[in-house]
Each structure stands twice: as structure tokens, then as C-alpha cells.
Amino acid sequence: MRNSASDGDPLRGLFFLLVLVAIGAAGLIRLFAWSMVKGLMAGGWSTTQGRVEFGSVVEHRVRYVSYFVATLYYSYSLNNEYYSGNFERAFLRESAADRFVKSMKDQMIFVRSNPNHPEKSAILKQDQPAGWPA
Numbered sequence: 001m002r003n004s005a006s007d008g009d010p011l012r013g014l015f016f017l018l019v020l021v022a023i024g025a026a027g028l029i030r031l032f033a034w035s036m037v038k039g040l041m042a043g044g045w046s047t048t049q050g051r052v053e054f055g056s057v058v059e060h061r062v063r064y065v066s067y068f069v070a071t072l073y074y075s076y077s078l079n080n081e082y083y084s085g086n087f088e089r090a091f092l093r094e095s096a097a098d099r100f101v102k103s104m105k106d107q108m109i110f111v112r113s114n115p116n117h118p119e120k121s122a123i124l125k126q127d128q129p130a131g132w133p134a
Contacts, residue, residue: 042112042122050076050111050121053084055101057094070097072104076111078118085111085121100133 055072072087091097110127114120125132 042114042124045112045114045122047110047112047127048076048078050074050085050109052104052107052109054105057097057101059094067092068094068097070100072101072123074109074111074123076113076121078113081118083113083119083121085123087123103133 052072052074055070057068057070059066059068068091070089070091072089073084074087075082075084077083089097089100091100109123112122112124112127
């Protein structure tokens with residue numbers, strides 16, 4: 001005879017897995033949502049030329065779900081003042097994130113900056129030359 005407590009174990013395991021996947025998805029959604037909001041705000045900002053200085057890749061793990069965030073750090077100049085910013089992109093594979101960072105190092109990019117707060121900036125895909133991998 002089966003114990004009624006053990007009948008729920010497969011469902012409990014499935015529920016646990018679904019919760020973990022949802023938490024991982026929430027992290028990715030946060031990253032994408034912020035990028036979209038930043039892109040909408042920056043659409044009317046002025047454009048200047050900048051340069052990718054360096055980048056990094058960080059693994060984000062939620063139990064059994066992993067994704068990798070590549071961050072590009074860039075610099076730009078306005079009115080003889082130097083500023084910096086960063087751009088993040090999520091990847092499912094570390095090797096893809098590493099390739100992205102390596103391909104962008106020392107590349108010239110177009111940066112949008114807030115006219116009232118030039119230290120606030122964004123990189124928009126539509127401003128970049130053909131072949132931009134983001």
C-alpha cells in the first residue's frame with residue numbers, strides 16, 4: 001500500500017523545478033526590461049562617439065539554471081569632459097558571452113547621452129554600424 005505523503009513527491013519536485021525556472025526567467029526579464037526602458041528614454045538624447053574600453057562576463061545562477069551577463073564598459077567625451085558607462089547583454093552560454101566581449105574591445109561605438117545629465121548614457125543597437133553583434 002502506498003503512503004499518501006509520497007504520492008505528492010513527484011508533483012512537489014515539479015513545482016520546485018518550475019519555481020526555479022521562474023526565478024531564473026525573472027532575472028533575465030529584469031535585464032531585458034531595463035534595457036528596453038533605457039532604450040526608450042534615450043531615444044531622444046544626443047549621439048556622440050565613444051569607445052569600448054573593456055568587458056567582463058559574470059555567471060548568474062539560480063539553483064540549476066545559469067545564464068551569463070556580458071558587460072561592456074565604454075567611455076565618451078562631451079564638452080571636453082570624459083564620462084563612462086556600461087552596456088549589458090545576457091547569454092545562455094559563457095563562450096558566446098566571452099566572444100561578444102572580445103569582439104567589442106577597443107571598438108568605436110555611438111553613445112546616447114542625456115543632455116541635462118551627460119553622465120547618464122545608453123547604447124542603442126540602431127545607432128551602431130552594420131555588423132554590431134548586440
